[in-house]
Amino acid sequence: MVASRSARERKAAVQAGPLAKVKIDVDANDQFVYKINCAECIVRGHIHWSTLRPGEDNGFMAAMDRWIFHLREKHSASEAPCLEFLEAAQQRLQERRESKDA
Numbered sequence: 001m002v003a004s005r006s007a008r009e010r011k012a013a014v015q016a017g018p019l020a021k022v023k024i025d026v027d028a029n030d031q032f033v034y035k036i037n038c039a040e041c042i043v044r045g046h047i048h049w050s051t052l053r054p055g056e057d058n059g060f061m062a063a064m065d066r067w068i069f070h071l072r073e074k075h076s077a078s079e080a081p082c083l084e085f086l087e088a089a090q091q092r093l094q095e096r097r098e099s100k101d102a
Contacts, residue, residue, distance in 0.1 A: 008032065012060065016067055017080025021048075027058075034063035041074060049074075065089040 003011070005024050012034060013022040021037040034051065035058075041049035051066040052058055068082050068089045 015082045017078065017082065019075060019078055020067060033058040034060050036063050036067045038070060065092055
């Protein structure tokens with residue numbers, strides 16, 4: 001059985017931890033677009049920092065990787081279940097960088 005969008009949002013929110021606000025939209029290709037906003041970091045006026053990157057991969061793994069890196073860089077004392085995947089996120093980032101260089 002396929003999980004509903006709201007169920008996916010709840011699961012992602014639990015993984016992302018207490019600083020995250022998770023929302024899932026559907027793009028023009030009927031793909032899920034994960035948006036994880038930081039409850040503390042403001043980037044412009046009243047806009048909260050977000051994992052959303054227009055024109056890039058905004059699926060679960062890409063958004064969660066960006067969120068993991070944000071937590072480590074800006075909120076190093078914070079805890080969230082997703083941080084157990086830091087090493088895997090670093091590996092995926094390295095692979096993306098190598099594929100861009102090739």
